[in-house]
Amino acid sequence: MDAIQAPIVQVVGDLIRQVPGTISLGQGVVHYGPPREAIDAARAALADPATHEYQDGLGIPILLERLTAKLNAENAIDLGRGRKLMVTAGANMAFVHAVLAITQLGDEIILPVPFYFNHEMAVDMAGCTTVRVPTDDHYQLRLDALRAAITPRTRAIVTISPNNPSGAVLSESSLREVNALCRDRGLYHIADEVYEYFTYGSARHASVGSFAGAEAHTISMYSLSKAYGFAGWRIGYMVYPEHLASAIMKSQDTILVCAPVVSQVAAAAALGVGRAYSEPHVRELAEIRDIVLGQLGALAPLAEVPAADGAFYMLLKLNVRSAKASAERSDPMTIAERLIREHKVAVIPGPAFGMTDGCYFRVAYGALQKETVAEGIGRLVKGLRAITQG
Numbered sequence: 211m212d213a214i215q216a217p218i219v220q221v222v223g224d225l226i227r228q229v230p231g232t233i234s235l236g237q238g239v240v241h242y243g244p245p246r247e248a249i250d251a252a253r254a255a256l257a258d259p260a261t262h263e264y265q266d267g268l269g270i271p272i273l274l275e276r277l278t279a280k281l282n283a284e285n286a287i288d289l290g291r292g293r294k295l296m297v298t299a300g301a302n303m304a305f306v307h308a309v310l311a312i313t314q315l316g317d318e319i320i321l322p323v324p325f326y327f328n329h330e331m332a333v334d335m336a337g338c339t340t341v342r343v344p345t346d347d348h349y350q351l352r353l354d355a356l357r358a359a360i361t362p363r364t365r366a367i368v369t370i371s372p373n374n375p376s377g378a379v380l381s382e383s384s385l386r387e388v389n390a391l392c393r394d395r396g397l398y399h400i401a402d403e404v405y406e407y408f409t410y411g412s413a414r415h416a417s418v419g420s421f422a423g424a425e426a427h428t429i430s431m432y433s434l435s436k437a438y439g440f441a442g443w444r445i446g447y448m449v450y451p452e453h454l455a456s457a458i459m460k461s462q463d464t465i466l467v468c469a470p471v472v473s474q475v476a477a478a479a480a481l482g483v484g485r486a487y488s489e490p491h492v493r494e495l496a497e498i499r500d501i502v503l504g505q506l507g508a509l510a511p512l513a514e515v516p517a518a519d520g521a522f523y524m525l526l527k528l529n530v531r532s533a534k535a536s537a538e539r540s541d542p543m544t545i546a547e548r549l550i551r552e553h554k555v556a557v558i559p560g561p562a563f564g565m566t567d568g569c570y571f572r573v574a575y576g577a578l579q580k581e582t583v584a585e586g587i588g589r590l591v592k593g594l595r596a597i598t599q600g
């Protein structure tokens with residue numbers, strides 16, 4: 211565990227608590243809670259003795275039924291064809307199950323950079339190695355680099371679209387190519403699609419599991435955390451090839467037994483409300499995104515922010531060389547700490563996402579109201595100017 215990176219959101223959270231009044235553009239959460247129907251269902255479930263007992267590891271029937279219908283209708287994933295569905299305690303747990311199920315000690319998992327920090331942590335904890343592969347200037351996949359990174363120990367390539375931390379929506383053609391590459395080379399394609407509803411403008415989400423021939427080597431993971439404001443209820447789900455059923459159930463049974471039953475009941479009610487619940491929130495986030503892009507654009511040439519079409523993140527690159535910065539003014543963690551202490555605004559430093567070649571920060575705009583985001587970005591702009599030039 212000493213070799214594994216500390217959970218950065220907790221590290222930054224501790225700093226934020228020391229400086230009251232800090233606006234957090236740190237944690238990747240949404241500002242809204244679950245649908246009322248979910249809360250009512252959870253309340254009613256308390257009176258049902260079944261809520262208080264262990265239930266089947268795959269999930270409770272009503273939730274499995276609704277997820278099956280959703281996967282069919284929205285993701286074009288047919289569970290009848292050699293695939294299994296499991297409800298997990300969030301997509302993080304789905305990822306841990308996937309890694310434990312497909313690897314042996316010392317195996318390699320390819321993570322395009324930037325990656326989601328908990329993915330790297332999970333691979334490291336499983337005694338495996340992450341292989342970092344660069345993406346292009348817009349954080350899109352580079353097939354040549356992915357292909358070149360495959361070794362006899364490679365077990366999987368991970369894609370996250372829409373992406374945390376870059377906000378990039380990966381092109382459908384590149385996802386198809388990765389899926390075909392994995393199939394041809396005997397690898398799994400782990401597709402993290404927890405931000406599937408969060409796309410802006412003309413960007414569209416592509417479900418990797420819907421591609422022809424994907425069923426035998428694709429592990430898709432989803433979450434209610436963002437779509438339904440459900441982060442604290444810990445409900446996610448995964449679709450995986452039937453041949454992994456026994457391995458994944460061993461992991462689930464050992465770590466979790468089953469996802470919390472009251473949360474599953476609430477999730478089934480949320481699914482009953484459906485995607486329409488998130489739509490007004492996504493429209494609002496689109497407006498907030500425009501504000502963020504406009505304000506951060508003013509930082510050029512000191513900082514660059516490629517327009518991101520998805521999730522609720524942007525990855526800001528600080529051109530510290532142009533600011534003639536000293537080492538003290540160019541270390542992302544030092545700058546992040548100074549932004550909190552001196553300017554009361556929090557962002558997440560890039561090294562947590564594998565961005566070590568340059569000075570990067572993730573800006574998250576999902577958790578705040580419009581006015582607060584504008585104030586937070588204003589502080590960030592002022593703070594970055596002061597720290598790098600002052």
Ligand SMILES: Cc1ncc(COP(=O)(O)O)c(C=O)c1O
Nearest residue numbers: 238300301302326374433435446
């Ligand atoms: C890419 C990605 N995957 C998974 C998760 C975890 O989601 P959950 O709350 O379902 O565990 C997150 C949360 O921020 C995420 O950004």
